[in-house]
Amino acid sequence: MSHLLTLNAGSSTLKFGVFEPGSPDPVDRATGIVDRIGSEDGAVKLKAADGTVLADRTGITVADHHAAVDAVLTLVQESFPSAEIAAVGHRVVHGGPDLDQPQRLTREFVDQLRQYEPFAPLHQPHNLAGVIAAMDRFPKAVQVACFDTAFHRCHPWESDTYALPRAYYDKGVRRYGFHGLSYHYIAGHLAQEEPDLYAGRVVVAHLGNGASLCGMKGGKSVASTMGFSALDGLAMGTRTGQLDPGVLLYLMQQEGLSGDRIVKLLYKESGLLGLSGVSNDMRTLQASENPHAAQAVSYFATRIAREIGAMAADLGGVDALVFTAGIGENSSHTREAVCARLGFLGLSIDAVQNENRARDLSASPTGPRVLVIPTNEELVIARAAAAELIAA
Ligand code: ADP
Numbered sequence: 001m002s003h004l005l006t007l008n009a010g011s012s013t014l015k016f017g018v019f020e021p022g023s024p025d026p027v028d029r030a031t032g033i034v035d036r037i038g039s040e041d042g043a044v045k046l047k048a049a050d051g052t053v054l055a056d057r058t059g060i061t062v063a064d065h066h067a068a069v070d071a072v073l074t075l076v077q078e079s080f081p082s083a084e085i086a087a088v089g090h091r092v093v094h095g096g097p098d099l100d101q102p103q104r105l106t107r108e109f110v111d112q113l114r115q116y117e118p119f120a121p122l123h124q125p126h127n128l129a130g131v132i133a134a135m136d137r138f139p140k141a142v143q144v145a146c147f148d149t150a151f152h153r154c155h156p157w158e159s160d161t162y163a164l165p166r167a168y169y170d171k172g173v174r175r176y177g178f179h180g181l182s183y184h185y186i187a188g189h190l191a192q193e194e195p196d197l198y199a200g201r202v203v204v205a206h207l208g209n210g211a212s213l214c215g216m217k218g219g220k221s222v223a224s225t226m227g228f229s230a231l232d233g234l235a236m237g238t239r240t241g242q243l244d245p246g247v248l249l250y251l252m253q254q255e256g257l258s259g260d261r262i263v264k265l266l267y268k269e270s271g272l273l274g275l276s277g278v279s280n281d282m283r284t285l286q287a288s289e290n291p292h293a294a295q296a297v298s299y300f301a302t303r304i305a306r307e308i309g310a311m312a313a314d315l316g317g318v319d320a321l322v323f324t325a326g327i328g329e330n331s332s333h334t335r336e337a338v339c340a341r342l343g344f345l346g347l348s349i350d351a352v353q354n355e356n357r358a359r360d361l362s363a364s365p366t367g368p369r370v371l372v373i374p375t376n377e378e379l380v381i382a383r384a385a386a387a388e389l390i391a392a
Pocket of ligand 1: 280
């Protein structure tokens with residue numbers, strides 16, 4: 001039977017999902033991860049949709065992304081012997097300034113997407129390596145790319161540019177925005193479940209290890225806190241978020257830091273980890289007695305509230321705030337700390353509903369709604385793969 005495979009390749013992980021085409025939506029059969037690609041201490045895990053662990057192998061060597069895709073194929077074939085992979089959907093971080101929809105992939109098209117590698121050097125090469133590996137392993141399957149940037153391609157010019165000389169905009173130095181698959185999912189969910197909100201002004205807070213906000217009007221992205229790279233905006237697990245460019249000049253000119261050193265500092269050593277000196281993980285920080293952990297958590301919430309205020313200006317008001325992703329869905333503390341700073345927008349939440357992780361936290365019948373909606377980026381990729389399979 002035809003199945004869909006979703007692949008989400010990071011620098012050292014390959015997350016994957018197995019779906020049946022289904023109607024109206026693909027049906028999730030299993031999700032898994034290949035962890036620590038490139039090391040001799042790799043791991044492969046696969047869990048069925050009902051929670052049954054289908055595979056949990058550790059201490060294995062996964063040399064590169066080709067080997068990771070091979071490991072996925074072997075596992076999928078063992079676990080679903082009758083599954084024929086008819087389409088593979090890939091998360092690709094960068095689609096450049098023009099692509100606003102998923103794209104069917106050929107090897108030539110993959111080569112074109114390489115032009116965006118300098119824009120996302122930590123992600124794009126791994127995403128495309130995953131595509132090539134899947135093409136080699138599933139030569140007959142339809143291959144589809146879903147871009148993290150695509151959802152934001154409708155930004156007004158003021159939200160798409162920096163105040164650099166125009167030549168840089170033309171060269172592609174723009175505010176692209178990321179987490180587009182998550183925002184696409186939330187927009188679709190609102191269209192179905194909350195059509196009035198979908199038509200209105202919504203701020204979505206995707207708060208995971210990576211974190212950003214998206215301002216949506218009529219289901220379309222108007223602004224994002226992430227810009228040219230996935231470093232901008234909110235503080236994250238290990239990334240700085242917004243930083244005065246003067247700090248970079250200081251690091252280069254006064255401290256003599258190399259480009260590679262700065263990349264590591266901004267992407268891997270900053271954010272919640274850098275501020276706390278304890279961890280990048282919100283659960284660990286919330287449980288910690290270390291005062292620096294509490295300060296890091298407080299900084300995180302303060303910046304989110306500040307950026308929601310900025311989004312309100314972009315949107316001309318706020319009809320709803322949606323929390324999603326690991327922290328947004330699970331940390332009542334963060335939701336409380338953010339909303340407590342937004343009373344001036346008429347926003348208030350019910351403490352019990354918040355603690356119980358209800359879907360609707362709104363305390364005021366007249367103020368903006370506050371919702372918790374679990375995101376599902378894999379389903380967005382699977383839907384695109386299913387659509388392309390039908391069109392093929
Ligand atoms: P990624 O961006 O890697 O997909 P996730 O969306 O899985 O990240 O989010 C990971 C974050 O969610 C971590 O900081 C983790 O501590 C946090 N998180 C998960 N569960 C909880 C919880 N119950 N309480 C607080 N934070 C949580």
